[in-house]
Amino acid sequence: MSKKASNKGRPSAPWSKKEAEKRAAERPESVAPVPDAREAEVAPAPQTREAVLEEVHALEAELEVLGAKIHAEHEARLRSAPPPPPLAAAPAPIPAPLPSMYDASKEVLSTNHFTRTWSRDALRSKVEDVDDMGFDRPFADRIAPTLDFLHDRWFRVESHGSESIPANGPCIFVANHSGTLPVDGLMLRVVLEKLSTRETPDFRWLAEDDVFHFPFVGSTLTRLGAVRACQENAERLLARGLRVGVFPEGLKGIGKLFRDRYQLQRFGRGGFVKLALRTGTPIVPVSILGGEETQPMLARLTFFAKLFDVPYVPVTPTFPLLGPAGLVPAPTKWKIFFGEPIDLSAHGAEAATDDLLVSQLSERVRSEIQGTLDRAVGERKSVFFG
Amino acid sequence: MTPLPSSQPSGRPPPRVIAVVGATTFFGEHLLGVLEEDPRVDRIVAVGEKTSPGAGAKTRSYELDVTQPGSEARLAEIFATEAIEAVVHVGFLQVPATAAAWAHEYESVGTMRVVVAARKASVGKFVGVSNTWLYGALPSNPNFLDEKRDLRASRSEPFFADKIEAEAKMRELAEKSPETSVTILRFSPIVGSTIDNLHTRWLSRSFVPTLLGHDPLFQFLHEIDAIAALKHALFRDVPGVYNIVGEGVVPLSLAIRLAGRTAIPLPRTLLRPLVSALWLAELAEGSEAFLPYLRYLCVADGSKAALAGFKRAYTSREALLDFGSTQRLRDARQLQEPRR
Numbered sequence: 058m059s060k061k062a063s064n065k066g067r068p069s070a071p072w073s074k075k076e077a078e079k080r081a082a083e084r085p086e087s088v089a090p091v092p093d094a095r096e097a098e099v100a101p102a103p104q105t106r107e108a109v110l111e112e113v114h115a116l117e118a119e120l121e122v123l124g125a126k127i128h129a130e131h132e133a134r135l136r137s138a139p140p141p142p143p144l145a146a147a148p149a150p151i152p153a154p155l156p157s158m159y160d161a162s163k164e165v166l167s168t169n170h171f172t173r174t175w176s177r178d179a180l181r182s183k184v185e186d187v188d189d190m191g192f193d194r195p196f197a198d199r200i201a202p203t204l205d206f207l208h209d210r211w212f213r214v215e216s217h218g219s220e221s222i223p224a225n226g227p228c229i230f231v232a233n234h235s236g237t238l239p240v241d242g243l244m245l246r247v248v249l250e251k252l253s254t255r256e257t258p259d260f261r262w263l264a265e266d267d268v269f270h271f272p273f274v275g276s277t278l279t280r281l282g283a284v285r286a287c288q289e290n291a292e293r294l295l296a297r298g299l300r301v302g303v304f305p306e307g308l309k310g311i312g313k314l315f316r317d318r319y320q321l322q323r324f325g326r327g328g329f330v331k332l333a334l335r336t337g338t339p340i341v342p343v344s345i346l347g348g349e350e351t352q353p354m355l356a357r358l359t360f361f362a363k364l365f366d367v368p369y370v371p372v373t374p375t376f377p378l379l380g381p382a383g384l385v386p387a388p389t390k391w392k393i394f395f396g397e398p399i400d401l402s403a404h405g406a407e408a409a410t411d412d413l414l415v416s417q418l419s420e421r422v423r424s425e426i427q428g429t430l431d432r433a434v435g436e437r438k439s440v441f442f443g
Numbered sequence: 444m445t446p447l448p449s450s451q452p453s454g455r456p457p458p459r460v461i462a463v464v465g466a467t468t469f470f471g472e473h474l475l476g477v478l479e480e481d482p483r484v485d486r487i488v489a490v491g492e493k494t495s496p497g498a499g500a501k502t503r504s505y506e507l508d509v510t511q512p513g514s515e516a517r518l519a520e521i522f523a524t525e526a527i528e529a530v531v532h533v534g535f536l537q538v539p540a541t542a543a544a545w546a547h548e549y550e551s552v553g554t555m556r557v558v559v560a561a562r563k564a565s566v567g568k569f570v571g572v573s574n575t576w577l578y579g580a581l582p583s584n585p586n587f588l589d590e591k592r593d594l595r596a597s598r599s600e601p602f603f604a605d606k607i608e609a610e611a612k613m614r615e616l617a618e619k620s621p622e623t624s625v626t627i628l629r630f631s632p633i634v635g636s637t638i639d640n641l642h643t644r645w646l647s648r649s650f651v652p653t654l655l656g657h658d659p660l661f662q663f664l665h666e667i668d669a670i671a672a673l674k675h676a677l678f679r680d681v682p683g684v685y686n687i688v689g690e691g692v693v694p695l696s697l698a699i700r701l702a703g704r705t706a707i708p709l710p711r712t713l714l715r716p717l718v719s720a721l722w723l724a725e726l727a728e729g730s731e732a733f734l735p736y737l738r739y740l741c742v743a744d745g746s747k748a749a750l751a752g753f754k755r756a757y758t759s760r761e762a763l764l765d766f767g768s769t770q771r772l773r774d775a776r777q778l779q780e781p782r783r
Contacts, residue, residue, distance in 0.1 A: 191694065
C-alpha cells in the first residue's frame with residue numbers, strides 16, 4: 058500500500074509550487090477540495106507534500122469540470138435534436154407476408170393445431186415425478202414461494218417450542234384444525250420444512266376424505282404431500298421414516314362455527330393414539346392460533362351441498378358474497394406452539410386394543426392442546442397483530 | 444425374461460405337463476410360446492375355442508368351449524388322460540363385453556367348470572389370473588391395497604361381477620382341495636406393445652376423457668412382466684393370492700401424456716351421461732361403472748409378490764413409455780393394430 062502511494066507521489070515532484078498555486082486559482086469555487094488523508098500521510102517530504110496535495114486537488118477539479126461539460130453537452134444534444142428513428146440505420150427488414158384468409162382458416166380449422174397447442178399447454182403444468190404416495194417434489198418446489206409468502210407475509214407465522222421436536226426419526230404431530238379452507242396443514246408443513254435440516258421434505262399430513270376427494274383440492278394437496286387419512290397410509294408413512302401431521306378433529310374441526318372457535322371437537326376415535334401405540338412413535342401436540350379467524354364461518358348451508366359434492370356450503374362474511382375471491386383467507390397473525398413430545402412406547406404395541414386407554418390418552422392430548430390454545434387466546438391482544 | 448433357477452424351494456417338483464385353459468387369449472398364446480421354449484416342460488395341452496396361434500411342436504390343442512354345458516366332464520377327461528400336473532386358467536375377457544350373458548357364461552361359469560375339472564382330475568397345481576381393479580375404486584381405499592382386502596368393485600358391472608365370482612371359485616378350490624397348490628395372480632392394468640385390453644384401448648383414443656379436478660394415481664404392469672409372473676407361478680411353489688403390479692405409481696394426467704394422448708377433463712355431471720350413452724351405442728370401452736377409477740385410488744401393494752420372488756423388468760412409467768412408443772408408430776401407420 059505504502060509503495061503504491063509513494064509511487065503515485067513521485068511524478069508530482071517536478072511540479073513547482075507556483076504552477077500548483079496557479080492551477081488552484083483556476084479551480085472553480087464550487088468544487089470543495091477534499092484532502093486525501095492517506096495520500097498526505099504517506100508523502101515522503103514536507104515540501105513535496107504541499108505540492109502533491111495541490112496537484113491532486115487540481116486534477117480532481119479538472120476532472121470535475123470536464124465531466125460537467127460533457128454532461129451539459131449531452132443534455133443539450135438530447136434536448137435540441139429529436140432522436141433519430143432507430144430503424145433508419147438498420148437494414149430494411151424483409152416484409153412478412155400478410156396471412157391470407159385461407160392460411161388463417163386452415164390454422165383455425167386444423168384439429169392438429171389445437172392438439173399441438175393443447176398438449177403444449179398441458180405439458181407446461183407437467184408433473185415431473187411423484188413418489189408412491191403421490192407427492193410431487195417439482196410441483197411442491199414451484200408452489201413453495203406462494204406458501205412462503207403466506208407464511209412470512211400474510212399470516213406472519215411465529216412458531217414456539219420448536220426445540221422440543223424430536224430431531225431424528227418419525228413422529229406424529231397432532232394439531233387442532235381450523236379454517237373453512239384448511240390451510241393449517243400447509244402452514245404446518247412450511248414451518249416444519251423451515252426447521253428441518255433434511256434434504257428431502259419429510260413431512261406429510263393426513264387429510265380427511267371430504268377435502269381429499271374434492272375436485273382440484275384433493276389432486277393439488279396430494280402433490281403437496283397430503284395423504285388420505287387412514288391407518289394403513291399413516292403406518293406406511295411412519296414406516297418410511299416420515300413425519301406425519303394429524304388433525305384428529307377432522308371435518309368437525311373445519312366446520313366449526315365462529316362462535317365455537319378454539320373449542321376443540323371430539324378427537325375422532327383416537328386413531329392417532331392407536332397409531333402411536335402400534336408403531337411406538339412419539340406424539341407432538343401442536344396448537345395453531347390464528348387459523349379460526351381466517352374465514353369466520355357464520356353458518357353452514359346443507360341444502361346446496363349435495364349439488365357440489367360437499368358436506369356443507371360455508372357462509373363467511375365474504376364467501377358466497379364475493380364469489381371465489383371470498384375464499385381468500387384473512388391475514389390474521391398465526392402462532393404455532395409445539396408441545397413436549399409424548400412418548401407412548403412404555404405402554405407397548407398391544408395397548409392399541411385397549412379402548413379405554415386409547416380414549417384416555419386421546420383426551421390427554423386434546424386437553425393439552427386446548428389448554429395451550431386457551432392461554433394463547435387470553436394473551437393475544439389483536440387478531441391481526443398478535 | 445430371466446431364466447428361473449432350477450432349484451425348488453419346497454418339495455413339489457416343477458410341473459412337466461401343463462394345461463393352458465383359454466389358450467386363444469393374449470396370455471394363453473404367449474404362455475404357450477414361452478413354455479414351448481422351456482426345456483423343463485415335456486408337453487403342453489392348449490384348451491381354447493379354437494387352435495391357439497402360440498401352439499408349437501410340444502403342444503396338443505383341444506377345441507373346447509367352456510360356455511357349453513357338459514364341458515367340465517370333457518375337460519376333466521382331458522386332464523386325466525393327458526396326466527396334467529398343472530393347470531393355468533387364463534380364459535378371461537380383457538375388455539368389457541356388451542354381450543353380458545355370454546360373458547357371464549364364459550368367465551364365471553366357465554371358471555367354475557375349469558375348477559370342477561381340476562378337482563376331479565386332482566391336478567397338483569392351479570394358476571389363475573385376476574385383476575387388481577376388482578378391489579374397486581372407493582373413497583375409503585388406502586393408497587395401497589393389500590391381498591387381504593375384500594374385492595369390492597361394483598357388482599352391477601358384469602365385467603367386475605363375473606371376475607369376482609370366478610376368483611371366488613378359484614379360492615374355493617384352494618380351500619376344498621388342499622392337495623392342489625392354487626396361485627391367483629391379480630394383475631394391475633396391463634399395457635404393452637401388443638396387448639389389447641380395456642386400458643390400451645382407452646389410452647389409444649386421441650382424446651382421453653378424464654374427470655375434471657381429479658388426478659388419481661395409477662399403476663401399470665408391462666405385458667412381458669405379466670407373462671413372466673404366470674411362468675414364475677407355474678415353476679415355483681407359491682400358493683396364495685398375489686398382487687402383480689408395476690413398480691411405482693403414475694398420476695393419470697401423466698399417464699395420458701406418456702402415452703402421447705390429450706386428456707379431455709370433463710365434469711362428472713357431464714361425463715356420466717356421456718359415457719352411458721356411448722356405452723349403449725357401443726362406442727365407449729366401458730360403462731359408467733368405470734368412472735370411479737378416474738376419481739379414486741385403486742392401487743395395489745405388490746410387496747407380497749416381491750417377497751415371493753416375482754420379478755418385474757418394467758416400472759409403471761417404463762411400461763407406459765413402451766406403450767406410448769408403439770402407439771406413436773401406430774399413429775403414423777407404421778405398425779399394425781394389436782390383434783383383437
